[in-house]
Amino acid sequence: MKHFEVNFDGLVGPTHNYAGLSFGNVASLSNAKNASSPKQAAKQGLLKMKTLHDLGLKQGVLAPQERPDMATLRRLGFNGTDAQVLAKAAKEAPALLAACCSASSMWTANAATISPSADTHDGRVHFTPANLTNKFHRSLEPAVTGRILKAIFNDDRHFKHHKHLPDNDHFGDEGAANHTRLCSQYGHAGVELFVYGREAFNAAAVAPQKYPARQTLEASRAIARLHGLDEDTVVFMQQNPEVIDAGVFHNDVISVGNQNVLFYHQDAFANTERDFAEIRRKFGEGDLHFIEVPRDQVSVSEAVKTYLFNTQVVTLPAGHMAIIAPTECEESEAVNRYLAQLVEKDTPIKEVRYIDVKQSMRNGGGPACLRLRVGLNDEELAAVNPACLLDDALFNRLNGWVDKHYRDELLVADLADPQLLVESRQALDELTQLLALGSVYPFQRD
Numbered sequence: 001m002k003h004f005e006v007n008f009d010g011l012v013g014p015t016h017n018y019a020g021l022s023f024g025n026v027a028s029l030s031n032a033k034n035a036s037s038p039k040q041a042a043k044q045g046l047l048k049m050k051t052l053h054d055l056g057l058k059q060g061v062l063a064p065q066e067r068p069d070m071a072t073l074r075r076l077g078f079n080g081t082d083a084q085v086l087a088k089a090a091k092e093a094p095a096l097l098a099a100c101c102s103a104s105s106m107w108t109a110n111a112a113t114i115s116p117s118a119d120t121h122d123g124r125v126h127f128t129p130a131n132l133t134n135k136f137h138r139s140l141e142p143a144v145t146g147r148i149l150k151a152i153f154n155d156d157r158h159f160k161h162h163k164h165l166p167d168n169d170h171f172g173d174e175g176a177a178n179h180t181r182l183c184s185q186y187g188h189a190g191v192e193l194f195v196y197g198r199e200a201f202n203a204a205a206v207a208p209q210k211y212p213a214r215q216t217l218e219a220s221r222a223i224a225r226l227h228g229l230d231e232d233t234v235v236f237m238q239q240n241p242e243v244i245d246a247g248v249f250h251n252d253v254i255s256v257g258n259q260n261v262l263f264y265h266q267d268a269f270a271n272t273e274r275d276f277a278e279i280r281r282k283f284g285e286g287d288l289h290f291i292e293v294p295r296d297q298v299s300v301s302e303a304v305k306t307y308l309f310n311t312q313v314v315t316l317p318a319g320h321m322a323i324i325a326p327t328e329c330e331e332s333e334a335v336n337r338y339l340a341q342l343v344e345k346d347t348p349i350k351e352v353r354y355i356d357v358k359q360s361m362r363n364g365g366g367p368a369c370l371r372l373r374v375g376l377n378d379e380e381l382a383a384v385n386p387a388c389l390l391d392d393a394l395f396n397r398l399n400g401w402v403d404k405h406y407r408d409e410l411l412v413a414d415l416a417d418p419q420l421l422v423e424s425r426q427a428l429d430e431l432t433q434l435l436a437l438g439s440v441y442p443f444q445r446d
């Protein structure tokens with residue numbers, strides 16, 4: 001049986017904008033209110049998907065959310081026609097309007113946590129959408145995310161979907177951005193690493209002081225239970241609270257794993273030696289590469305600026321690994337130098353590809369944030385909704401769809417434009433047909 005790791009990238013939605021919504025995420029705050037380009041953002045994302053597809057990898061597409069989220073605006077008391085709801089929200093509570101218009105679902109690393117069938121008790125692939133409770137704009141995502149995942153992985157024999165965890169900060173869950181999996185081969189049982197920022201029910205535990213820890217230990221443990229993971233193959237690690245306070249709001253900004261490689265910054269974890277010993281013990285036989293980037297070669301702030309660890313480490317059909325890095329890494333002298341040396345070392349990583357996702361980077365989302373990894377065997381892959389798997393034809397159709405519906409430029413002031421709502425709904429209605437998703441959006445179901 002063959003095994004694959006399929007990257008499902010989030011298609012950037014038509015309302016992509018810079019609203020400064022994510023306290024603790026340096027890029028989001030520093031680009032607040034700048035003009036965005038939804039068209040360019042969507043095209044950069046599509047080109048990233050196409051690049052991975054052309055490298056011989058399986059690539060999927062995840063549809064964006066419906067925005068503006070009119071149902072939430074109405075739930076918050078804005079009433080009248082759609083145009084009146086938008087106008088009232090813009091006047092009385094512009095921050096709420098911006099939150100209800102965010103295209104943040106593009107960062108599908110935060111869409112869900114996924115455990116491949118090789119790890120789970122019932123031999124199915126398990127999915128739990130992230131509740132994203134820490135940020136209001138992101139807490140609006142899980143219900144529709146769950147629906148989209150069910151429309152793609154729609155076969156009970158192979159796929160098990162769970163409801164997102166209770167919507168409360170005690171169970172703050174940010175999905176796969178704080179989860180990675182080490183294994184010798186994709187099809188072999190692996191060690192699942194859950195990295196948390198704080199313990200919700202233990203006031204004495206260390207926690208960041210300045211910025212929020214968005215993932216709790218209790219949430220990570222609940223996901224492991226739901227997915228039927230063995231205690232012997234799960235490791236819970238605390239993120240170093242100091243790096244959260246330095247702008248590392250998700251673990252995937254400071255470490256990334258693929259197969260038998262864990263690529264991480266020296267300051268990433270709170271208890272590195274102890275946790276790595278546990279990983280080694282649970283991983284068992286086989287080569288395991290811990291690739292540590294020392295702080296004197298790349299500082300934490302340079303890592304946050306360039307997203308060196310928000311790279312995708314992928315195994316190419318030839319057998320070696322490549323790093324898919326944002327162009328910000330190429331432009332940084334320290335990071336560029338580090339990566340040039342890395343590919344010469346005795347590790348499975350042998351090449352670096354730079355990719356332009358600047359529109360997303362300005363909101364704190366690098367290549368790895370834009371993708372959700374789903375480990376599948378060939379039978380499971382055959383059960384995936386084929387309309388959501390990228391090939392040249394779908395790439396071309398989606399590019400044409402973006403050209404037809406997306407604006408070149410968007411300012412926060414444009415979010416109240418009722419025409420943007422009309423355009424977005426038209427675009428999404430057409431998209432659900434292109435991707436054969438059925439009626440996943442509230443506006444299609446009312």
Ligand SMILES: NCCC[C@H](NC(=O)CCC(=O)O)C(=O)O
Pocket residue numbers: 017018019020021022025028029102104107109110135138177249250363364365366369
């Ligand atoms: N994994 C990357 C997630 C980035 C995302 N940024 C945002 O939501 C910024 C939106 C804005 O500020 O307009 C976040 O912080 O969750």
